[in-house]
Amino acid sequence: DAKTTQPPSMDCAEGRAANLPCNHSTISGNEYVYWYRQIHSQGPQYIIHGLKNNETNEMASLIITEDRKSSTLILPHATLRDTAVYYCIVRVAVVPGTYKYIFGTGTRLKVLA
Amino acid sequence: ETGVTQTPRHLVMGMTNKKSLKCEQHLGHNAMYWYKQSAKKPLELMFVYSLEERVENNSVPSRFSPECPNSSHLFLHLHTLQPEDSALYLCASSQLASRYGYTFGSGTRLTVV
Numbered sequence: 001d002a003k004t005t006q007p008p009s010m011d012c013a014e015g016r017a018a019n020l021p022c023n024h025s026t027i028s029g030n031e032y033v034y035w036y037r038q039i040h041s042q043g044p045q046y047i048i049h050g051l052k053n054n055e056t057n058e059m060a061s062l063i064i065t066e067d068r069k070s071s072t073l074i075l076p077h078a079t080l081r082d083t084a085v086y087y088c089i090v091r092v093a094v095v096p097g098t099y100k101y102i103f104g105t106g107t108r109l110k111v112l113a
Numbered sequence: 114e115t116g117v118t119q120t121p122r123h124l125v126m127g128m129t130n131k132k133s134l135k136c137e138q139h140l141g142h143n144a145m146y147w148y149k150q151s152a153k154k155p156l157e158l159m160f161v162y163s164l165e166e167r168v169e170n171n172s173v174p175s176r177f178s179p180e181c182p183n184s185s186h187l188f189l190h191l192h193t194l195q196p197e198d199s200a201l202y203l204c205a206s207s208q209l210a211s212r213y214g215y216t217f218g219s220g221t222r223l224t225v226v
Contacts, residue, residue: 043203049212049214101214103148106155
């Protein structure tokens with residue numbers, strides 16, 4: 001089972017910030033949180049990842065709570081092209097050094113004009 | 114172009130056919146993965162390969178047969194499929210023991226008739 005829970009859907013007005021929450025209450029101290037998005041029928045696209053510090057790149061910001069039990073992905077100025085399913089993932093070790101992603105149902109973000 | 118290339122992009126096959134899906138990565142990664150995504154469902158992990166060795170088979174029926182001849186190539190051989198096997202098949206790759214995540218291909222849309 002996925003180690004994360006996300007709301008099934010959210011709407012956001014174009015140009016506004018989209019804040020997507022994720023709960024990962026069973027995360028271990030050395031496990032990273034990854035965010036991906038999937039635009040209809042394409043392969044998932046990497047957005048950002050983090051361990052305990054907040055992270056920012058050209059696509060988004062990731063805010064991780066101090067207890068690491070939840071995080072928020074922020075798209076600062078959402079556009080219509082950001083409409084997609086967003087997945088929050090905590091990877092699981094298969095064998096040492098090899099990890100697998102267990103995908104949940106994600107959050108379907110709809111950006112409205 | 115993500116650096117992970119899947120061919121063909123679309124495939125229609127009869128239930129008695131034998132076909133193969135191909136995945137090639139140009140990223141120097143050494144772990145590769147097959148996922149299945151049925152309509153309106155989350156991605157399901159099928160197989161994990163680490164250094165060309167299969168390290169996880171997620172209860173996948175034997176009509177799906179993976180092959181990893183080297184670290185750059187991954188195949189999924191298909192035979193005697195059922196209509197319910199129609200789905201988007203996604204390949205991904207990653208670097209072992211790295212905090213960086215997977216890179217996905219664009220997928221093969223398979224229809225079994």
